Amino acid sequence: xxxxxxxxxxxxxxxxxxxxxxxxxxxxxxxxxxxxxxxxxxxxxxxxxxxxxxxxxxxxxxxxxxxxxxxxxxxxxxxxxxxxxxxxxxxxxxxxxxxxxxxxxxxxxxxxxxxxxxxxxxxxxxxxxxxxxxxxxxxxxxxxxxxxxxxxxxxxxxxxxxxxxxxxxxxxxxxxxxxxxxxxxxxxxxxxxxxxxxxxxxxxxxxxxxxxxxxxxxxxxxxxxxxxxxxxxxxxxxxxxxxxxxxxxxxxxxxxxxxxxxxxxxxxxxxxxxxxxxxxxxxxxxxxxxxxxxxxxxxxxxxxxxxxxxxxxxxxxxxxxxxxxxxxxxxxxxxxxxxxxxxxxxxxxxxxxxxxxxxxxxxxxxxxxxxxxxxxxxxxxxxxxxxxxxxxxxxxxxxxxxxxxxxxxxxxxxxxxxxxxxxxxxxxxxxxxxxxxxxxxxxxxxxxxxxxxxxxxxxxxxxxxxxxxxxxxxxxxxxxxxxxxxxxxxxxxxxxxxxxxxxxxxxxxxxxxxxxxxxxxxxxxxxxxxxxxxxxxxxxxxxxxxxxxxxxxxxxxxxxxxxxxxxxxxxxxxxxxxxxxxxxxxxxxxxxxxxxxxxxxxxxxxxxxxxxxxxxxxxxxxxxxxxxxxxxxxxxxxxxxxxxxxxxxxxxxxxxxxxxxxx
Numbered sequence: 074x075x076x077x078x079x080x081x082x083x084x085x086x087x088x089x090x091x092x093x094x095x096x097x098x099x100x101x102x103x104x105x106x107x108x109x110x111x112x113x114x115x116x117x118x119x120x121x122x123x124x125x126x127x128x129x130x131x132x133x134x135x136x137x138x139x140x141x142x143x144x145x146x147x148x149x150x151x152x153x154x155x156x157x158x159x160x161x162x163x164x165x166x167x168x169x170x171x172x173x174x175x176x177x178x179x180x181x182x183x184x185x186x187x188x189x190x191x192x193x194x195x196x197x198x199x200x201x202x203x204x205x206x207x208x209x210x211x212x213x214x215x216x217x218x219x220x221x222x223x224x225x226x227x228x229x230x231x232x233x234x235x236x237x238x239x240x241x242x243x244x245x246x247x248x249x250x251x252x253x254x255x256x257x258x259x260x261x262x263x264x265x266x267x268x269x270x271x272x273x274x275x276x277x278x279x280x281x282x283x284x285x286x287x288x289x290x291x292x293x294x295x296x297x298x299x300x301x302x303x304x305x306x307x308x309x310x311x312x313x314x315x316x317x318x319x320x321x322x323x324x325x326x327x328x329x330x331x332x333x334x335x336x337x338x339x340x341x342x343x344x345x346x347x348x349x350x351x352x353x354x355x356x357x358x359x360x361x362x363x364x365x366x367x368x369x370x371x372x373x374x375x376x377x378x379x380x381x382x383x384x385x386x387x388x389x390x391x392x393x394x395x396x397x398x399x400x401x402x403x404x405x406x407x408x409x410x411x412x413x414x415x416x417x418x419x420x421x422x423x424x425x426x427x428x429x430x431x432x433x434x435x436x437x438x439x440x441x442x443x444x445x446x447x448x449x450x451x452x453x454x455x456x457x458x459x460x461x462x463x464x465x466x467x468x469x470x471x472x473x474x475x476x477x478x479x480x481x482x483x484x485x486x487x488x489x490x491x492x493x494x495x496x497x498x499x500x501x502x503x504x505x506x507x508x509x510x511x512x513x514x515x516x517x518x519x520x521x522x523x524x525x526x527x528x529x530x531x532x533x534x535x536x537x538x539x540x541x542x543x544x545x546x547x548x549x550x551x552x553x554x555x556x557x558x559x560x561x562x563x564x565x566x567x568x569x570x571x572x573x574x575x576x577x578x579x580x581x582x583x584x585x586x587x588x589x590x591x592x593x594x595x596x597x598x599x600x601x602x603x604x605x606x607x608x609x610x611x612x613x614x615x616x617x618x619x620x621x622x623x624x625x626x627x628x629x630x631x632x633x634x635x636x637x638x639x640x641x642x643x644x645x646x647x648x649x650x651x652x653x654x655x656x657x658x659x660x661x662x663x664x665x666x667x668x669x670x671x672x673x674x675x676x677x678x679x680x681x682x683x684x685x686x687x688x689x690x691x692x693x694x695x696x697x698x699x700x701x702x703x704x705x706x707x708x709x710x711x712x713x714x715x716x717x718x719x720x721x722x723x724x725x726x727x728x729x730x731x732x733x734x735x736x
Contacts, residue, residue, distance in 0.1 A: 081224075081225045081226070081227045081228075081370065081371075081422060082227045082229065082305060082307075083544065083548070084371075084422060084544075084545055084548055084549075085227070085228070085229045085370075085371075085372060085373050086229065086303075087541035087542070087544045087545050088100065088104065088371075088372050088373070088541070088545060089125065089229075089303075089372075089373055090537050090538055090541035091103060091531070091538055091541050091542050091545065092117070092120065092125050092372070093125045093126060093538070094530075094531060094536075094538035095530060095531070095538070096125075097117040097118055097119075097120045097121055097125075097372075098114060098117065098118065098121075099530075099565060100117050100372075101113050101114040101116070101117040101118075102552065102556075102560070102564050102565065102566055103527070103542060103545060103546070103552045103566075104116075104117065104371060104372070104421075104545070104552070105550055105551070105552060105555035105559070106371075106421050106422075106423065106550070107409050107413075107423055107426070107550060108426065108550070108555065108558060108559050109413065110413065112560075113369070113371055113372075113421065116368060116369055116371045116372055116421070117371075117372055119367075119368055119372070119374060119375065119380075119381070120372065120373070120375070123231070123375060124300070152175035152220065152221055152406075152407045152424060152656065152658075152669065153172070153173060153174040153175045153219065153220035153221060153406070153407065153671075154171070154172070154173050154175070154220060154404070154405070154406045154428060154432065154451070154654055154656075154671075155170075155171065155172040155173075155218045155219065155220050155345065155347040155404070155405055156170075156171050156347065156402060156403060156404035156405070156432050156436065156450075157169070157170045157171075157216075157347050157348070157349040157354035157355075157356075157402065157403045157404075158170075158354070158401065158402045158436055158442050158447070159354050159397060159398075159401040159402060160351070160352060160679075161401055161440065162401040162402060162436070162439070162440045162441075162442055163440075163441070163442045163443070163678075163680065164441040164442065164443050164680070165443070165678065165679070165680020165681070166680065167351045167352070167678070167679035167680035168349040168350065168351055168352065168353065168354055168679050169349075169442055169443075169444070169447050169676070169677070169678045169679070169680075170211075170216035170217075170218070170347070170348075170349040170354075170675075170676070170677040170679075171218075171447050171450065171451060171674075171675065171676045171677075172209050172218025172219070172220075172347070172674075172675045173451055173671035173672075173673065173674040173675070174199075174209065174218070174219070174220070174671065174672050174673055175656050175658070175669050175670065175671055175672065176669070176670070176672035177668055177669060178612060178613070178614060178615075178667055178668055178669070178670045178690075179614070179615070179616075179617065179672075179691075180614040180615060180616050180640070180641065180642060180691050180703070181691045181692065181693075181694070181695045181702070182672050182673065182689050182690045182691040182705075183201065183672060184199040184200070184201070184208075184672055184673045184689055184690075185199065185200055185201070185202065185689075185693060186198070186199060186673070186687065186689050186693060186717075187199070187200045187207065188717055188724075188728075189205075189207065193325075194324065194325060195212060195213055195719065196210055196211070196212040196213075196324045196325075197210050197211055197212075197685060197717040197719070198210015198211060198675060198685075198687070198717075199673050199675070199687075199689075206317075206320045206321050206324055207320075207324050208320060209673075209675060210675065210685070211675075211677045211684065211685040211717070212324055212325065212326070213719050214326065214327040214328065214350060215323075215326050215327065215328065215329060215331075215332055215348055215349065215350045216348065216349050216350075216675075216677035216679075216684075216685070217323050217332065217336075217346065217347070217348040217349075218346075218347055218675060219344040219345060219346050219347070220344065220345045220347075220405045220406065220407055221343070221344065221345070221407050222343040222344060222345055222358055222359075222360060222407075222410075222419060222420060223407050223420045223422050223423050223424060223549060224343030224360055224362060224419060224420055225369070225370045225371065225418065225419070225420045225421050225422060226307065226308040226309070226343060226360065226361055226362055226363055227305065227306070227307045227308075227370075228276075228305075228306045228363065228365075228370045228373075228374060228381075228383070229280075229303055229304065229305060229306075229373040229374070230274070230276035230277070230303070230304045230306065230373065230374050230375070230376035230381070231301040231302070231303060231373050231374070231375050231376055231377075232244070232274050232276070232279070232301055232302035232303070232304055232376045232377065233301065233302075233376075233377050234252075234301070234302045235249065237249065240252070241272065243274050243302060243376070243377075244377040245274070245275060245376065245377055245379065246377070246378070246379045250274070250275070252272045252273065252274060252279070253272065253273045253274075254270055254271070254272050254273075255270070255271050255273075256268055256269070256270055256271070257269050257270075257271050273304070274302065274304045274376065275376075275382075276304040276305075276306050276376045276382075277304040277305045277306035277307065278304060278305050279302050279303065279304050280303050280304070280305050281302060281303055303373070304376060306363075306383065308360075308361035308362060308363050308383075308386055309341050309361065310341050311340055311341070311361050311386060314340050314341050315338045315340070316338070316339050316340055316341040316342060318338070319335050319336070319338040319339045320339070322335045322338075323335050323336070323348075327350075328350050328353075329348055329349065329350045329353040329354070329355050329396070330353075332348045332350075332355070333348075333355060333357060333394075333396070336348065336357040336359060337357060337359070337389055337392075339359035339360070340359065340360060340361050340389070341360075341361065342359065342360060343358070343359060343360025343361070343362070343419075344358070344359045344360065345357075345358060345405035345407075345410065346358075346359055347403055347404075347405065349677070349679070350679070351679040353396065353397055354396070354397060354398075354402070354403050355394070355395065355396045355397070355403070356393075356394060356395045356396075356403045356405065357392070357393075357394045358392040358393045358394065358410070358419070359389075359392070360392075361386050361387075362386065362387040362392075362417065362418070362419055363383045363385075363386060363387070364383060364384045364385050364386065364387055364417075365381060365382075365383055365384070365418065366379075366380060366381060366382050366383070366384055367380050367381050368380075368381045369418045369421050370418065370421070371421040371422070387417055391417065393410060393411055393415075400433075400436075400437070401436070401437075401440075402432075402433075402436040402437070404429060404432035404433060404436060405429065406424065406428035406429040406432060406654075407423065407424035407428070408423055408424055408425070408426045408428065408429035409423040409426070422548065422549040422550075423549060423550055424549055424550060424651075425458070425549075425550050425551075425554065425651055425652055426550075427456060427457045427458045427651075427652035427653075428652065428653070428654055428656070430457045431453065431455065431456075431457050431652075431653070431654055432450070432654065434457070435449075435450045435453065435654075436450075443678065444676060444678040444681065444686065447676050447678070448676060448686075448712065448714065450654060451654060451655065451671070451674050451676070452654075452655050452712045453653060453654040453655055454504055454505045454506055454648045454649045454653045454654075454655050455502075455503050455504050455505070455653065456503045456504075456505050456650065456652040456653050457503070457652065458503075458554070458652040459501055459502075459503035459515065459652075460503060461558055462498070462515075462557065462558070463498065463499060463501070465557060465558055466495065466498060466499070466582070467499075471578065471579055471582070473579075474577060474578075474579025474580070474583075475491075475495075475579045475582055475583045475586075477579070478579055478580045478583035478584075479491045479492065479583050479586075479587075487587045487591075488587075490586070490587040490590035490591055490594075491583055491584075491586040491587040491590070493590050493601065494514060494518065494586035494587065494589050494590045495586055497510070497511050497514045497601065498511070498514065498515065498518070498586075501514075501515065505606060505648055505649050505650050505652075505653050506606065506607075506648050507605060507606050507607025507610070507646035507647060507648040508605050508606070508607065508646075509605065509606050510601055510602065510603070510604035510605060510606075512606035512650075513593060513597070513604045513605055513606040513608065513609055513610075514589060514590070514593060514601075514604065516606060516609055516610060516650065516665060517589035517590075517592045517593050517596075517609070518585055518586065518589040519553060519554075519661055519662075520589070520592065520661065520662060520665075521585045521588040521589045521592060522553055522556075522557060522581075522582075522585045523543075523546065523553045523661055523662030524662055525569075525581050525584055525585050525588065526552075526553070526556055526566050526567065526581060527539075527542060527546075527552065527553075527566060527662075529569050529570045529571050530566065530570060543660060543661075543662050543663050546661060546662060547658070547659075547660050547661055547662075551661070552566075553661060553662065556578075557582075560578075561578055562577050562578050564578075567580075567581050569581070596608070596609060597609075605646070606646075606647075606648065607646025607647060607648065608646070609665045610646070610647045610648075610650070610657065610659060610665040610667060611643065611644035611645060611646060611647050611665070611666065611667060612643050612644060612645045612646075612647045612657070612667050612670070612710075613641065613642075613643035613644045613645075613666060613667070614641060614642040614643050614691060614703070614706060615637075615640075615641045615643075616640045616641060618633060618640070619633060619637055619640055619641055622634070622637075639697055640697055642703050642706055645710060647667045651669075655671065656669060656670065656671060657669070657670060658670075670690060671690065672689075672690045673687065673688065673689050673690060674687060674688050674709075674714065675687040676714065682720070683716050683717075683718045683719065683720065683723055685716070685717040685719075686714040686715065686716055686717065687714060687715065687717060688705060688708055688709050688713060688714050688715060689705045689709065690705060690706070690709045691703060691705050691706055691709075692704045692705045692706070693705070
C-alpha cells in the first residue's frame, strides 16, 4: 500500500518512454503541475544532451532482477477525500468527520470493516488483512482518516555503466565506482526458493530488468529499454520509524490534542491526516520528503554529476498542518494543499483541484450540516470542471475561431454535429449522473480531445509512447485538461503533424466537438436524447485473478474465462468522473471502464448517540458462495450506510455474528 501511495516511480518510468519519442522539451507540455503553474521545462531540460533513444534489450550486465519488484504494478493507485466540519457549522453543534478512500475497483475490496474490542481498546473502521489496527475510523472519542498527498518521495537516477574486470561499475563525479551486490532469497509457496541478486548504486537499487518486463496492471508502465542503469531512491522507512506504532496510538487517543503529536510520527507514508473530536478539527501532512540539491524529481535525473543528489529528508516540523481554521472546515482531495510560494517540494503530481473546490462549496453552503448532508457530499456528482470548460468555449476570440472553423467545413453533417456538441456543452449543469446525455457528451469530448491533440505525435495507438502517455495522463492533473483550460496556441501539440496547415486550439476544439458527437452516435445512436453517461461509463467488480488472466497459461486462462461470471459482478452504470466527490476515474483517451472508486465511506457525526456510519464497496467475504461476498455492492451503489454502534444494547441489536478470540 505504501508503494501505491508513493507512485512517482511509475510516472518517471513512463516519462522516459515518452521522452524517447519526443525529447525533453516537448515532453514538458505533457507534465503540467497545476493550472496556475508553468510547464516544467526546466525540470525536463536537465536531460538535454542525454541520448534517450535506448538500445535493444536491457543492460545484461545488471543481471536478471525481474523478480525483484515484480509486483510494482500490482500496488495499484490511490487518491481519496476527507474533511471535517467544525461544530459552528453543524446543526448538532458538534464536529462532523468524513473520509472516503479512492482505490482501484476490486473484488473483494482491499478494506475490511472491523469493530475491535479488547479490554479498554474499542475502535471501529477499516483495516487491512493482517494489520491488527484500525487504519481509518472512530474510537468513541476521535475520528481519523487520510488521503494521499500525491507525494514525490521517489526519484529515478540514470547511471552510466561499464564492466571492468568482470564487475559492473557506474560513473559518479568523475570516478567509476563498483556496484554493490547482495543476494535475496524469495520463498515461493509450493515451489523452490528463488535467489536473486540485488545491485545498488549510491542512488539506490538498479531496476533495469524489473522495468524491462511487460506490464501486468493498467498502471504499471510498459517495458522500458535504455542504455543506462536506472536506480530508485525512495524516502520510505527512516531510522527509528514509528509509523505502525502511531496508527496503534491513534486507535486509543482520546482527543485531538493527543492525536496531533501521534500523527506527526507517521513518517513512512505521505498522507493528509484529518482528525476530529467533538469540539475540534485538525489536519497534518505526514511522511518523508527528500531535500534535493537541484531539480524537483518529476523526471529522472542524471546520477553521474551528483547535481541532483538528496541532501537528506525534510524536517517534519515544517510540514503543513491546521487546527480549527477560521473557515470552519478542513478538506483534502489530493489537490495542492500549499501555495505556489511554499518553499519545499512535496509533489509535482497533484490531482485536479475540482474535488477540493467542491468540498469547499458544499461545506460553506450551510452552517447546519448533518449526517444526511454529509452523506450527500460523499455521493455528490456535480463537477466544477464543467463551468470552467464552458467559460473557455465562451471566450470571445476562441469562440469566434471555433465558429469560423465549423463554418468552413464542406460537410453539413459535421457542421451540425459540432454545433450540437456546443449546444449540449453550453446547457450542461455539470451533474455527472449516469442518466445524463450531456455528461456522456463531455466524456466523449475529453476522449476525442486527448486523441486529437496528442496521438499524432505519440501514435500509433498501440505504441509504447502513447500507452505511456495515457498512464501519465490519468495519474494526476493532466495535459488534456491543462491544454483545454490553460494552454493556448503556444503549445506545439495543437498542430496536427499529419496535415500541412498549422492547426490552432480553435481548430482542434471544433474538430473534437464534431468527433465527440460522432463518437456518441456510433455508441448510442443518433438520437442524443437517449444518450447516457452510464451507457458508456461502467463499474465492473473483478477479482485480481480475473485481471491477471491474460498473463496466465492457456488452460488457466480458459478456466478463468468460464468462471468469470461466478467470481465477478457487473457491469453497472457509473455516475461521476475524476472531478466529482463521488469519484469514478477511467482511462481518459483509452476507454470508459471505471478503475478508481471510493473503496469505502465513513462518516462520524459527534452530535449523535451513535456517531459512526460507513459502507464498504464490496462484501466482507472473499468466498463467491457467501451471501457476504457482494452484499455491500448494492448498498454502496445506492448510497446506503450502516451504523457502527458502540453502546452495548445497540451492539447486541446490530450484530448477528461476533468473533471472540480467546488466549
